[in-house]
Amino acid sequence: MSEIYLDNAATTPMSPKVIDCITDEMKNDFGNASSTYEIGRHARSVINKARQQVAQAINAKDNEIIFTSGGSESNNTAIFGTAYSRKNIGKHIITTKIEHPSVLNPMKRLESEGYKVTYLDVDETGHISLSDLKKALTPDTILVSIMAVNNEVGSIMPLEEIGQIVKNSNAYFHVDAVQGIGNIDIDVKKMNIDLLSTSAHKINGPKFLGFLYENENIHIPSLILGGEQETKRRAGTENVPGIAGFGEAVSEIAAISKKDLQAKYKHFQDIILQKLDSAGIKYEINGGRGKNVSYHVLNLRLNGISTAVLQTNLDLAGYAVSAGSACTAGSLEPSHVLIACFGKDSPRINESIRISFGRYNSDEEVNSFADQLVKIAGKFQAKDK
Secondary structure (H helix, E strand, O other), X not given: OOOEEOEOOOOOOOOHHHHHHHHHHHHHOOOOOXXXXXXXXXXXXXXXXXXXXXXXXXXOOHHHEEEEOOHHHHHHXXXXXXXXHOOOOOOEEEEEOOOOHHHHHHHHHHHHOOOEEEEEXXXXXXXXXXXXXXXXXXXXXXXXXXXXXXXXXXXXXXHHHHHHHHHOOOOEEEEEOOOOEOOEOOOOOOOOOOEEEEEHHHHOOOOOOEEEEEXXXXXXXXXXXXXXXXXXXXXXXXXHHHHHHHHHHHHHHHOOOHHHHHHHHHHHHHHHHHHHHHOOXXXXXXXXXXXXXXXXXXXXXXXXXXXXXXXXXXXXXXXXXXXXXXXXXXXXXXXXXXHHHHOOOOHHHHOEEEEEOOOOOOHHHHXXXXXXXXXHHHHHHHHXX
């Protein structure tokens, strides 16, 4: 039985061109990019090319891109680096209740160290109030960290409006764009973003690679100390093949219209929802649908069916979906995102699944999944009648 993969918010299959790029580099380019002889200089040129590809995709300068091990390291570097280097200005940070654990857990540690963190509420669609943000800002606020796209309900934050608000304060604006890059257009200059984190494996690139955009007008201390790689901003011998693959992945996704991708993903959602409607299945959409939501994520509550039962039955039938963030999959705790949107007593918390699409999914796969979802939901909902 071949599995149909619909958990692209967790990770994505590598692009064939990315695999070829990485394989070619692994075979033919083993040099250390810090070495000054020809083999090392060639490795350096590979990294420089990837850095340029990445920078162009977000309208940054090459020297503003720092390669890291992934989104979590990038988030930690941005948060801890800002907090420790700017504590003489203030110790107040603003974020939201629906951030990724790699943002929320650093915030918890900073709170234990005497920093004050304001967690902005969200509405039922997973969006913050800009007036709440304005009210929360004080002269002591040194960082505002707000994600581009939520990984569980797909809400797109108004980055340009937030950037304009933060621009007129003492704070840096950090964006976790792990779910944003590849799904929406991001322009760090237009959006007044100071720091931005991404991960390669969310855009059909290799795992354990990411980058941190750091505006050239600011400087935060390194999280990892050692050698002088990445212009002394991130120690450790560079993964040249992986970085080359990352550059290829970014170039591929940058060349694809985000409007067209969103239309494709909305079409996939329509297929599923229309089949649920036709079969009389009782369901609710967690989050929303519209211009402020990325259609690559569809979070559904199937009324009366526990998440565990639904996910297990789909898995046994050969369909991969999730209960929420892959980074909390081993936890027995309910989704903090759904709790923030609907409250801890909402039945949605324990009756929801996340379906997430990628650019390699097809109509045939989504139709097959929708038929199976109707079959499973119909069976369990019929028992409750």
